[in-house]
Structures are given as structure tokens and as C-alpha cells.
Amino acid sequence: MAIRRIMYIIFLLATIWIFIVYVDYSALQLFVSMIIIPAILDIMAFIASRNVIAGLELKDIYVVKKKSVQLIVKVANPSILPFIGAMVEIEMKDGFGGNTVNKKLKLNISDREINKFYLDMTPEYCGRIDISIKKFKLYDFTGIWSFKGKIDKMVQLYVLPLNNEEQINVIPRNNEYIEEPVKFSDNEPGDDCSQVFDIREFREGDRLQRIHWQLSAKKDETYVKEFSMPIDASAEILLELAFSSNNEVLRNVDAIIEKAYGLSVAFLEQEIYHYISWYDCKRGEIVRRDVTSADDIWNILYEIYHTSLYEDVAALQLYDGISYGNGVYLFYITTDENTVVKYEPHKIYVVGEI
């Protein structure tokens, strides 16, 4: 556009010069045309641009990483004028706030229709991508002037990790582990109905199935059963979603999530009750979610994708402060091999680019 403006100014100066030197009707005509016509075109484009709106649409909001997904840029132009120049700047920001990619789309837009521009995008790492239109400009016919068009809301793309099959045997399942009787946590209730952890008074939010009807009838107050947490047979995957010291933040986070995902799937296949935990820096605590089905994994991923990365803290250090019982197998996934820990996990996975 800058080139066009410069060209226009040069042309205008030339016509002014011709108008002064060549006192001719044509010179006047040239001069007036060079002023009036761009002005009219400008006004026309301005009026037409007021109703033009640009928006985004994703064909699928979930996509496995390295698979392509179609992003549709929609520009609705209800006016009777086409636009030969339009610029849509698309901003793709990763959910962890690590990276932003901007792309400019130069388009021309047909009149009286919703123009759709199809773009294939291939995410490299898992995570959440916020895709929005940062700028939307419409140029007049000569490309000298531009106007801002209306922008519709952003879209979010959830990139799912790949399931690496080699992780299926990483769980230390030995004979001893299997043969040992089930142990339950002394400190924390759980969901294993085979063992009652405690009986207490009914509190709001308790499930009706857990009401101890007999005791309630005797005492004339409502009591509920709390089940025990089977700590021996459970595993816990702890993700260290911290900023890494190098520049490969996304690659590292991707590696962590993918590893965690692989482990979780493997546990599910082996029907091992397990947890996924991570540090939520906004809440300032470790978030712990149990996984009993594939749906749980998706929900957890959704939560992880909306969390933020942190620095100067290690989830493992904080983990030490929580007592889950001694029977939990902790799988710690980090990118920093030098993490100082108080609580010794059973297994440390160091992943990502170090």
C-alpha cells in the first residue's frame, strides 16, 4: 500500500505540473480526474466496508498433532462492491503463552456473498491454540486507502498428543506388586467401595448412594460411608509444566504432555487406577485428577491446556507437602534433570529438548 501511495503522490504531482505548464483542457481533465476518481472510489469503499465482517471457523476443534486441520477464513461482504484488496492478519497463539505466530492473508473479496478461504494448518505440538483475527483491513480499488473491517470472535483449537506405543511397558509391574494385598490410604478417602474408610455425618454434596441407611435409622441422623483409597495399586503421573531454561518451551511441554498421555493410556489399558497431577500456578496448588476412563483423560487434557506455565517453582517440591500415603507409584515427568526433590518419585522421566 505504501508503494501505491507513493505512486499516487508522484502521479498527482505530475498532473499538477502538467496542469500548470500545459494550460490545456486535457491537463485540467487529468488533474481533476486524479483527485476526484480516487476520492469517489475511497468513499464507495468506505461505505461498503462498514458492513464487511471477517471471522474464523475450524472444521474440527480437536486435532491430533501433526495432522492437518482446515481453518476457514470467512469474510461476509453484503455490499454490491467487490474488494480487490483485503488483508486479514491471523494470530495463532499457543495456550501456554509461549509463542505467537502471525500470518497475513491477502485476499480479494467478492460482492454479495460470504467469501470462504480454506487454509490447511498442521500443528506441530499438542496444546491449545487460540486463533483470532488481529487485523482486518479493506483497501479501496486503487489500493491507496484502507479501512478497518469488523472482526468476529476467535476460535480455539485443541491439539491432542500422539499415543506412543513404546510406553506401554514402562509401569513396573512385577510379581510382588501384583501379589501384595490391596492397601488403602490411612489419610485420605477414595472411591474403592470394597473398603470403608470412615463414617461421618451427611454433608451437602454427598452422594445418596453413600448414605448408611441402617446407621441413619438408628441414630436418627443421616450418616454416610466414606470409602477408602486403594493406594497400593494406584499410580500417579506428575507433570512439571514449568518454563524451561532453553527456548524450546513448546517442544518441552509437548513432550511432557505426550509422555503423560502415553502413560495414562497405558495404565488404562492395564486397568490400573491412577492419577494425573500438575501444579496450577493460578490456584497455587497441585491439582490432582483420577483417571478411570478415556473421557477422563480428555477432560484432564482440557484442564491442562487451560493452565499456565510457571517458573521458580517445582511441582515435585510442592508435592512433598501432600500426603497421599506411601503406596502410590509416582511418575514424575520433567524436562529438567537437575530438579531438586524432597520426595523421591519412583520413576523420573526426563523428556523434551534439554
Added chain:
Amino acid sequence: MLKTGNVLKIPKSKYSKNSVIAILYKMLLIISGALFPILAFIQAFKIDRIFYVPIVLTAILGTILFALIMGSKRPKYILLLVITFLFGLIIFYYRNEFKTGILSVANSVLTVYNIYFNENIVLFKLEDINIARCNTMFVCGIVFELSFVLVAGSWYRVRVWLHGVITGIFVGIILIMGLMPSAIMSMLLILYLFAVAVAGGLNTRSKRFIKGKNIYVMNDKINAKAGIIVVSLVLAVNILLMSIISPVGYNRNGILNNIEKELDKKIEEIKKIDLFEGGLFGGDKASGGMSDGVLGQTDTLKYNGDSAMKVTVPKDSDGFYLRGFVGGKYSKNKWEKITYDGESYYNSKLSQSGHWLSFTYDLLRSEAAVNEEFASAYGKKLQMKMIIELTGADKEYFYAPYFAKLSNYFTDIDQRVTDKIEGQTEIIFTDYIVDKDYYFHDYLIAEDLMDNVVSEHQSVYEYFVKEYYCNGWQDQVSDDIEDEFTPETGRAGFSKYNGTNLKICIEQVKNYLAENMEYTLSPGKLREGQDFLDEFIFVKKKGYCSYFATAATIMFRAQGIPARYVEGYIITKEDYKENVIKGEKIEQYISFNGDVGKVDYVQLDIKDYRAHAWTEIFVEGFGWIPIEVTTGYTNILEGEHPTTAQQQETTTKKQEQTTTKNQNTNPTTTASAAKKNPVELKDYTIVFKVIGIMLMVVIMIFVMTYLIRLRFRKIDELLSDKNARKTIDFVSDRIVKINKLMGIEFVNTDLVEDKARRMSEKFGGDEVKYITLLKIFDKSNYAPDETQFSEKEKKFAVNVLFECVSEANKVLVLRKKLQIKYIYGLKEKNSL
């Protein structure tokens, strides 16, 4: 999360269609680029004697030729493109015409250079060959080569700089030499400039590509649509501009524009060879002063010197006006021919008064107004004979001298027309070579005799003449003309005719024209929609006899004198000297008072350049009298002889008429006209022609596009018809046609498997697919009419058809692809 670099890709299936409208827009752009700068150059440097039609045709055909070659994309065609270009260059170099053309054009530029920079560079000597042809061929050559350059540089991507450089060179030369393109040429150049701005640069590099951080997704069709909008806007603005700020009122005595006047003269000097004969496509034919009352349609009057008629006339005479066409009412750019029907009102009036029969014809010829008895009281009145044999003159008209009396032979009107064409016309007329004071005296003519000699029907006729040829003149002309000529109050300062000031009134008209108007045979054509009279009086201020006669007729009417516009031929004294065929001493004359004597007759060959237009005024008692108002001419009937200067003009008229530009008229009038030299308008018509042709092309394109769309829509409907059998029959028909294009033809004895194998070889894919398809076709061909087809079968057939179309488009040549698309109506399906 997202890989940097080629994060976004554009699916190939989208935006890959070529749009007809975009291609045509591009072609128009290229044609304009090859044509407009050249036309501006020709016009600015006044390289006339050039034929515009072949130049325009060269641009169009050259562009189409190169575009067809370029569109095929194949290397051998590109080679052909280059060979064509080189071939053009070789012809360019070796043909003598081109060399002369180059030198002729160079001379025009050098002349301007000499004037502008006050130099004296010697001009090139031109060969003794047809300059017009040379100029035209040279310019055509340039246009042809330019078409190549622009097609090569704009077909896949419109390169603004290329268009800019080419236009810049030509316009730059024009400007450096202190010239300017005309208003219309400027408009076309502005139009072209904006059209390029819309089509080029940022917006039409290609359909889709990624460059750096930018992703381009472009659709040429949208640019073409926008281009049409912009071009229309430019056209509208410029036309509006020209109508608001009219060139008429624009002061163009700029510091550089005086050069143009000089240029006109200089260019005339270097064009010593007059070879304007026929030309490549023929020039304007000679029309003389005879144009059926249609005005302003001739750019330059040209004469061949052919014979118009052979006339046997009395030997001792100053000459004759032979009246042909007579115009009644003026209507913007023509004189309405007087017809019998048009005067029915007056006929009925006359018939009521008992003077209808013979008078009907006389009404037109008007001779009945002359009362013979009354006229015989004055001067020498001899009844004579004239024999006219038409050779080249328009046979539509009955040419006769003034005061002619019809012989019995012509009493029947229809017979008159027929006999006139075939043979000679013999006319008895009264030779009134009399004292001009008869009708120019300062008292009412024959007032004292009126009561006695003017018949009743004559008075009715005079009433008609006054009504028809005088009153209501204001309704026929513009307000400006009315303001100019209204007697006493108008700007021209005319007097009102009061019955006694006829001579003064005539002098006023003559003086007005002599002082303000210039005689030329090249006034240029009338601009579209303009009033002929307005253009002559206020804009051009120059013209030939038709211009002067038209103006004078309206002026007389404004003064209150009945007047009408006449076209015909004049016989002058020069004809007696130069064009005598044979002399005869045959006839006697009979005077009204019974004297009989001998008159020597002579047969003259009247040439086409004697065609003329003049004004008649009606003088009560005498009837219609010709008044000569054209500068340089003299009234033959008045017996006035030209002044030396005027005589010079009359005698050199022949040369003038062939050299077109030499406006060597009365020095006084030339000088006075030069003072008010208006804007040059003569070349505008050519440009309108070009625009007209282009508009026609655009309209044709739109119509074609519409028809093609209709066809596609029809076929789409057929393919989704509820009746599956109908669709399958259609698919079967199209598959056979595509097979033929691919070189597959089946005979009835072929096995389905063989057919499928052959199709599989050509179109690719599994044989089973084709076996299924062919079985569906067989079912359709041989099963009873009531057999139903499933929706699944229909969809399958349609899908295979489009697969075949897609495969065929990959391998077939352009012509066959177009055949599939436009003749069979099958577009490739958009794959999502």
C-alpha cells in the same frame, strides 16, 4: 505448537478455476495498452492520413492471437509466439513501407522539435509512395509488436511497470514536445491507468501463493468485476467533467499550445505528396454539398473530380444554381426534407380555396409564386431550355434552375421521378438575368402592383411560406442560438425585417458569417449528441457551405424572412471555360413579349466538386431567391462577380477540396476566425468509434457468458434430475463423446470387459468400475421403459463421468478441453 514456516497451506482444489471474465478483462487491458498510447501519439503529433480501422483491428487480432498461444502454456506454443514476434520484426525491417512510415512519423516529431526548441534539423526525405499507407502499416506494426510484449508480460500476472513504461514512453514524448493529448485521448489514458491499477501489482500475481509471512489468495474474476466498475466510474466522471467544464469555454491559450497552430502548417508542408487515393480500406467518399440535409457527418470533404451531370445550357450566362434537396424544418443535426404529406394541412387549405391541383407540386418547387405577368414587367426575361443528364449526382432529386417552368412531360409526379432517372431532363426556365434591385430594393416590392397581379393562390402560398419557413424558428434551435440571433435584442445585433430593409438584413447575415466564421473543408465530424448549429456558431466556427447555409437560413428566419436550406449543384463561369463538352447552336428563345431569337447552347460536364448548399429566401412577388452566404462564393444569379480575392478562392476551390487543409479563404475572415480559434475537435469521432467497438465487444462477451452459464445450469439440472434414467442416458451420451475425444470408440460386438479395459487404460482406475458403469448403460439402453434406476446407480454414473472429465482434462489439448467444457457443458467438479 505450530511449526513456523509453512504453517498454513492453501488447498489446491480451491481457486484453481480460470474465469472467462478475467481473461477478457485482461485482453481488453492489453488491447488498450497497445492502442491508447499510440492513438494519443498519432493525435498529438497530428500524424493524420492514417487509417484507424486497421490499427484497431491489429491490436484486437494481435492480442487474441498471442493470448491464444500464451494460454496454451506449452513450450512449443511459446516458441511459436516468439517466432511470430520475430517474423513481425523481419517484415518490419525489410518492407519499404515501414521505413517510409518511420521516417514520416519521425518527421512529425522533428517538426515539433524544431518549433519547440527553435532548431532547424533537416527533415527526412520521403519516397514517392503512399504516405497514408506507410504511416498506417508502420503504426500497425508497432501495435502488433506491443501486443506481443504486453501479452507476454501480462498474461499470467499483470505487470504494472510494463504497462507504465510503454505508456510513459509515448506520453512522455508527447509532453516533452510541449503537446497534450486531446480531451478524449486523455480520458482513455486515465481510464487505462485506473484499469491497470485495479488489475495489477498487489492484487493479481496469481491465484494463490505464499511469500514470506503473507499468503495470497486471489481471484481474478473479482478484479475484473472491480475493473469494470472503476472503468465505468472513470468514464462517467470524465464525461460529466467534459459536459460541466466544456472545452468551449476553456481558455487554452497556454504557454505551449501555440505550437499546435504552427504544427498544422509545418506538417502540411512536409506532406507534399498527395496520395490519398483509396487507401487500405478506402477513405470517405466524396459527398460534396449533397448530404440529403444530414449535417455534420463528414469529417473532411473529399472529391474525386468525377462527373456529376452533363448539362446543356445557354452559352452566355454567369452560371446557374441547380436546386436539388430542399430542407424545411431544422432539427438538431439535419434538415427535414419537404414532403407532400408534411404539408397536407396547407394543401387542404389550398384546396378549399380552389387552387389545389397544380399547386401541390408547385408548392415544392415554389415557382408558382412567381407571377409571370408581374415578373415580365421588369428587365430581361427570356424563356430558355436546359437539358440535364445525371451521371454521378444523386438521382433522388430533381435538379432544376431557378424560375424553371415544368414542361408537360413532367406534370405527373411519379412519372417525373422515373423518367428523370433513366434519361435526360428537359427543363424550360425563365432566365432572369436582371437588375438585382428587383428584389433588393429598399421598398416593398411591387406593392403597387400587388392588388392587381398577385393571385389568390399566391397569397395563400405566401401565408404558408411565412408559417412554415419562418415562424416558430425558436422551437427548432437551442436557447443559445435564440439568444444570439433574436433581432434587436440578440447578441448578433440583427434587425427585424419590416418589408423595407431586406437588403440590410441580408448584409447583416453575410457580414456576421464573414467576420466570425472560417471556410474549411475539414471541420471535423459533429460530436455525438451535439447540435450542429451550436457547434458551428459557438465551438468550431468553421465549416463548408452546408454550415454557412444552415446558419444563414436560421438567421433569416430569425429576422422574419422566410428562408430555407437548399442543396444542389452550381454552374459557374469556370465551367464554361474548363468543362465544355460541346457547343451547339440550336435553339431559339422566346421572350414573354413575343420576341424570338437564337441562343447558343453549350454542353458542360459538371463535376462532383460543384455540389453546393445555399440559402433561399422568399421574396413576396418573386418567390424563392438564392442567397449566397458561404465565404468566398458569389451569388451567380445576382450577376455579381467575385472580387479578386474571392475569384481566387472560387477558382482554387478544386485544389482546396483535394488538399483538405489549405484554408486559403478570405484573409479577413481567416484572421478574425483565428482570433477565436476553438478547441480542436475533429479527432474525437475516431475515439468514439474505438469506444463503440470496445463496448460492442464487451456486450458480446456478457451475452456469451450469460448463454454459457445458462447451458451449465441446464446440464446441472439434468445431472440431478429426479428421473434417474434421464440422468443416466445423459451420462451415457457424454461418456461416449469423451471417449471419442480420448480416442476410444466401441462397436456393438465389443465385450463389456474389453470396453472397460480400454477405458481403464485411458482414464485410469479399476476396470470393475467401468464394467459396472457400462452395465448400467446397457440396462438403460436395452431395458424396457418402465425399468427404474436407483439413486445409487445415478450417483455412481455421475461420479464416474466427472472422474473421466477430470482425467481427460489432464491429457487433452486445449481445444478438446474447451470442447468438453463449452460444447458438452461439463465443468470439472469442485473437489472439497
